[in-house]
Amino acid sequence: MTPSLFLFYAASALTLGGGMGVVATRNVVYAALSLLASLMGVAGIYLVLFAEFLALVQVLIYGGAIVIVVLFALMLTRLRELGGPMEHRQWPLALVGALGLFAVLAAAIARTGVPQGLERMGPPVAKVGASLFSQWAVPFEAASVLLLVALIGAIVLARPGGRD
């Protein structure tokens, strides 16, 4: 087994194990920690693919900010151990949704050709920036507008009297 293959399996195990932990554990804080492990595993996979920039963004945004905000929200709510298994009447709907997402992702992955013999798949960070601001400028700006709307929405909701 080559070192990179070993790293890939380790990162995948971390991702899948963390994902299992998120849904299997009864303690919400442990679930958030499993989420962190899973997201770090994804960063590891990016690293195996030589996409260092993506890996670091994954650590900064998901590992740092998102998990911290999740923990923050969990601690502001009343924490108690969840007793029985979570039964919900919507589970068939959730199953359809999850399988549909899986099908879309699997189809997308199957159709995307894997470039063979490429030592470095991820372009250097300068190229990422250049293509983001030229070829992909419109989607980039659209994403920025979406985030801005979410930001303003959060402020409006959190303002005193905003809920009335």
Next chain:
Amino acid sequence: MTVREALLLAGQLLGLLTALVVVVLSLIWLERKALARFQNRMGPMRVGFHGLLQPVADALKLLVKEDLVPTWADRALFWSAPLMVFVPSFVVWVTIPLAKEVVIRNLEMGLFYIVAFSILPVVGLVLAGWSSANKYAMLGSLRSAAQLVSYEIPIVMAVIALVMVPESLNLVTIVEGQRTVPYAALQPLGLALFLLAGVAEVGRTPFDIYFAESEVVGGPFVEYSGAHWSVFFLVEYINTFVVGVLVALLFLGGWTFPLVPEAAWLGFLWVVAKTYLVVLVMFWLRGTLPRLRVDQLMSFGWQLLVPLSFANIVITGFYKFYRWPGWTLTLMSLALLLLAGWLVYRRQTRPAAATAEEMLARARAYRRREA
């Protein structure tokens, strides 16, 4: 990787750990001495020459103290939280160069690597507070999450504006770009933003909101004692040193300015001297300023530092895009810095917005709505 390379890396990491412990002991002595002099005291004098061995004695005392675990604590998380705080602040040192050749691994995206990993200790702080099963620890960890996530934004934005000038994230390249002009002269605003937000990230006075001992009695670390508490203490000083060394490398020219030394060890001395200078400024801030209130902390971060950090990127963009001479960036940066200083001064000196009665009436109205 061969066995020899692996052994070499392990030796380097061990040497790094030893060096960091020595640095932390020196910083503790320096801080106690500096604070004492600010207050017209002598500071530690008994153990060794001018108290030089006092930190060693303190460390030994901490290590032999009993390590308590509260009955209601979540043991696994309680034990692992110090590790989750320590590991990220240790691994960033892998790519920090102390002279042109003195670096373990010079990563192409070294600066971004440091910024990305410096956010992870917050998870450890939050877990430390939660697993202690103590309300003060909990409040402290909530405060730490809010504070550190908020002040991460100005840090990242200041770094973005800085790397626009040399167009590189490689720390060695950034320092080599300052042979004639250090970036502190090009971006005084960036220096101020990075230093202030850095002090807040480390949680030093006036930003020590989350372990404010008179409010939340030590924050996330209330229940920690002995060796585990000393890990948090160690991390605080390591992070202070990281902020110092980053300011020295990014803004003060590292080993290249003002005189370019021939020998590598001279450059190393340059960087270390500049770092201790920046750290002394941070001690000076601590000796001078009182602690901010929580709402002051948040409004200072979000209403002043965040907008300024975006403005910093915009003026650097103008400078780069139109290829203006360097002094225009200095002027724009200084103008923004003065504007910010004026805004703070006006806010500090204006009369209170509401009398005590008005505020009380507002609080009553709020409680009525909640009920």
